[in-house]
Ligand code: C2E
């Protein structure tokens with residue numbers, strides 16, 4: 001019966017679902033119109049040279065201002081958006097908005113954009129990035145795409161081909177959340193990364209966990225021997241920064257450098273944060 005009418009089907013389906021599923025379904029409905037309703041926006045999080053404190057780039061972090069729920073954090077909606085592939089148009093919006101904005105900054109620093117594995121499975125992500133670079137005039141070398149190992153998991157050959165095409169375009173590739181998940185070391189051998197981002201969980205634990213210290217030390221040593229620059233994520237304290245500087249971790253990101261902000265001010269581009277001058 002319900003088959004004859006898509007909305008009837010949706011309603012019947014909805015009624016039979018438990019609360020969590022119904023929530024997710026409602027969120028997915030809202031996600032599919034979020035772009036056209038102008039509900040998405042970006043926050044910018046600064047990245048600094050560990051040693052000098054100079055601001056070297058900003059990571060674009062997606063925010064969703066839902067009309068009833070208020071600002072929904074990405075951890076709450078990205079999985080839902082990945083499940084129904086609405087991350088594909090949303091991710092395209094992020095890329096375009098981030099590149100457009102960065103092209104206008106009065107300093108040619110890096111702009112980091114997170115890509116979902118789902119964006120690699122739908123359409124030609126490299127062609128899309130190329131088109132957006134041409135359209136916005138952003139120099140490819142300034143764009144750093146952040147991928148997680150989810151991109152590398154199922155089809156190694158396809159992932160390698162895509163990443164090589166990104167390299168041909170001239171964009172940078174960072175492996176995000178390094179150390180979590182499977183983190184196979186063979187990834188570092190096989191894929192053309194320009195940077196690793198050590199996951200914040202290891203940095204958080206530095207003060208209390210000798211294991212975390214050993215892991216961070218080892219990853220930094222590995223980066224040094226592979227000539228792979230490393231960013232530490234989630235740096236909140238001077239102690240963490242000092243530990244990382246000592247081990248020649250080249251870049252840091254976290255509340256110590258600056259919190260995500262809706263604007264990239266002239267000051268935030270050119271002035272070293274007070275806290276990093278010490
Ligand atoms: P991520 O790419 O690892 O981004 C870093 C997250 O850690 C951000 O959370 C940031 O606000 C938070 N963070 C960084 N430094 C600190 C710190 O010192 N202390 C604390 N407490 N938190 C810190 P956010 O913005 O909630 O983003 C969460 C995740 O959502 C991101 O993790 C990324 O995986 C995903 N995400 C964000 N924007 C996008 C996007 O445009 N596309 C896709 N596919 N994923 C996105």
Ligand code: MG
Pocket residue numbers: 059114146176
């Ligand atoms: Mg990231």
Ligand code: MG
Pocket residue numbers: 176177197199200233
């Ligand atoms: Mg991360």
Ligand code: MG
Pocket residue numbers: 177
């Ligand atoms: Mg993360």
